[in-house]
Amino acid sequence: MRPLAIVILVIFVAAGIVLGALNADLVDYDLAFFRMQLPKGAALLGAMVIGWLLGGLTAWVGVSTRQRRQLRADQKSPLTP
């Protein structure tokens, strides 16, 4: 990994710890089926991680299904040299 990326990562981790410490008070969340109590900072972090993962997953699924469809179409008209 490039040094710049490492510096940025360190800054973000530090910011995450500071924000987590500053927003340590627990909050009630009502998610219709169940209720839970979470620190404000953890809720923030969790939301970002879940959003990030969902976005990555969607893009990956989209690309790989398109590739698989193309491969199948190509194999239907095989090259016979």
Added chain:
Amino acid sequence: MNHLYVLAALIPVAFVLGWWASRQIGVRRSGAEVSELSSDYFRGLNYLLNEEQDKAIEVFLKLAEYNRDTVETHLALGNLFRRRGEVDRAIRLHQHLVSRPGLTDAMKTVALLELGEDYMRAGLLDRAEALFSDLVAMDAHAPSALRHLIAIYQHERDWHKAIEHARRLEVMTGEEEAPMIAQFYCELAERSRQHGARAEARDYLRQAFECQPDCVRAFMLTGRLLSEDGQHAEAVTAYEAAINADIAFTPDILPPLLNSYARSQQMERAEGFLRDMLGRYHGVSPVLALTHLYRQRDGERAAVDFLTAQLRLRPSVRGLMALIDATMDKIEGEARENFLILRDLTRKLLEGQAMYRCSRCGFGAKAHHWQCPSCKNWSTIRPIHGVASE
């Protein structure tokens, strides 16, 4: 409850960021694939340049497996198969290309052109003809298709169609095809002459002259027609015009010309013309003709003197043989035996020699062809000038 709105806004932002990051990784990875492909491509190219065609085929086949979209790779592969003589594989590959959906029109016509060449190579001339005709009708790659069509008609000796297509090619490319068309008319004239249709032959010759006014072959055919009709004086004029049109063909034109001189009893004119040729032409044929003429008119002595003087200027095996023949009668005893051996040797020396050579591809022949059997060019085969032949 205020920060819940912040959370709700953060989730879509993170979603978009994650989506974008994933796409970025994908792009970088397919970039690596592309560079791998192009290194394969250059490896294949390298094999091709080193004439290692089987290795090149292997690499290109792999390339085609990888990336079924590259039409160029398939075309290169098909070309290789054809060049290696694996015409059936080339045909299958090009047929597959042509039938592939989603091919651009330009690529499709290129593949069709290649397929036509495969058919020609495989000897399926009728299929090739149909295909090239379609291409010409579609006005796609028409010049190449027309050239192939002309080659097919030449092979089938269908000179009328060859002329028609050569004229279309002329119009299309603006390049001069007249010498080739004149040769086609000469072929027609020759065929008519052999079938006894003399008026028809003369008409074809007239059209040949219209295409190329200084067509040697047409002059020679005219001379031949005239002398066969007994018009020897006119035949002389035609043959002289043939030599003036292209002096390199002298060895072929002189024998019938001399015959026509003799038949029309114009030996004065013959001497004048041959004397004039000595200055322009460096072969031995006019020397031999003049020697023959002097022998008949002034006797053996004058002929041999002329021949020896000329041979000093233009050394030639044929001239040497004529000299040996001329002096043979005067020699007796052991020297005569040696002379006989010498004469046999020179005759053997001449026997193995190619008398004609194509100026385009170097094809050597003992007889003259107007179309080179090897490279199919017209009137590129010419008499060889050298010590052994002319």
